[in-house]
Amino acid sequence: MIIPLPHFLVVSALLFALGIFGALTRRNAIGILMSIELILNSANLNFVAFGRAWGAPDGAPQVVALIVIGIAAAGAVVGLALVLAIYRHRQTISADEIKLLKG
Amino acid sequence: MSQIVGPFELAAKAAFYVVAAGTLAGAWAAVSARNLFRAALGLAVALFGVAILYLFLEAEFLAVAQILVYVGAILTLLIFGVMLTARIADPAVPRWNRQAGVTLALTAVLGLGLAHLLARTPWIVRAGSEPVKLPVLGQTLLSTYLLPFELLSVLLLGALVGAIFIARKEKE
Numbered sequence: 673m674i675i676p677l678p679h680f681l682v683v684s685a686l687l688f689a690l691g692i693f694g695a696l697t698r699r700n701a702i703g704i705l706m707s708i709e710l711i712l713n714s715a716n717l718n719f720v721a722f723g724r725a726w727g728a729p730d731g732a733p734q735v736v737a738l739i740v741i742g743i744a745a746a747g748a749v750v751g752l753a754l755v756l757a758i759y760r761h762r763q764t765i766s767a768d769e770i771k772l773l774k775g
Numbered sequence: 776m777s778q779i780v781g782p783f784e785l786a787a788k789a790a791f792y793v794v795a796a797g798t799l800a801g802a803w804a805a806v807s808a809r810n811l812f813r814a815a816l817g818l819a820v821a822l823f824g825v826a827i828l829y830l831f832l833e834a835e836f837l838a839v840a841q842i843l844v845y846v847g848a849i850l851t852l853l854i855f856g857v858m859l860t861a862r863i864a865d866p867a868v869p870r871w872n873r874q875a876g877v878t879l880a881l882t883a884v885l886g887l888g889l890a891h892l893l894a895r896t897p898w899i900v901r902a903g904s905e906p907v908k909l910p911v912l913g914q915t916l917l918s919t920y921l922l923p924f925e926l927l928s929v930l931l932l933g934a935l936v937g938a939i940f941i942a943r944k945e946k947e
Contacts, residue, residue, distance in 0.1 A: 674787045681893035683795045689886025694806030696878045697871040702856050706818050713825045724832045727904020731912040734837050735920045741844050742927045746934035748849045752856045753938035759860045
């Protein structure tokens with residue numbers, strides 16, 4: 673590898689922290705979905721970087737990353753469907769205004 | 776790749792830092808932009824940057840899959856969602872909730888601490904390992920990991936049906 677492994681790990685860690693920050697603080701539900709995509713991407717980057725550094729001969733880390741991409745797609749689809757349904761009923765997608773279950 | 780020397784290596788390193796900085800800047804825009812459409816564009820930059828980082832790791836198939844699925848499909852979907860729900864650019868709507876300051880401090884500690892730890896740890900790296908060839912990757916995906924692959928297709932089908940069911944118009 674031309675670029676040493678820790679460089680990728682640092683990028684991935686910062687991406688993860690940004691994603692966590694967005695997921696915890698965004699008021700807009702779609703913003704939260706976006707942040708979750710960032711977190712999944714940072715995990716994927718870690719998988720592939722470690723796999724390349726270890727030289728996994730069968731490419732298992734890349735297979736894991738591909739499956740994670742697929743699951744992220746499924747999650748985004750269902751999440752957006754929920755967001756649209758909530759918007760139709762409540763005219764808002766702010767996460768802190770959706771508190772039907774709060775007594 | 777280890778036999779490459781001199782100016783190419785330097786250029787590759789410079790390109791890596793530019794791409795990494797661009798990825799992180801895009802991610803920051805995605806979590807901080809007031810206008811949600813701009814946040815989506817920042818996310819596009821970040822996802823594209825990760826795809827280029829995959830190229831640096833010599834995972835070409837994954838880079839193409841990342842661009843096709845994330846930039847092509849998920850991002851389009853997110854932008855649809857942004858446009859279908861109003862008030863995206865209203866400056867009166869705060870972008871973060873009230874805990875943003877504390878969370879920013881905590882996640883900064885988390886991210887920088889993690890980065891510091893990961894950069895200091897002496898990782899065991901196998902020198903001179905070859906990148907995975909595409910036929911080998913396909914073999915692995917459809918032999919050893921066939922069950923998760925098929926489960927994923929069932930999951931996607933379930934997500935498809937579920938999303939249509941949740942998002943359709945209800946009859947009065």
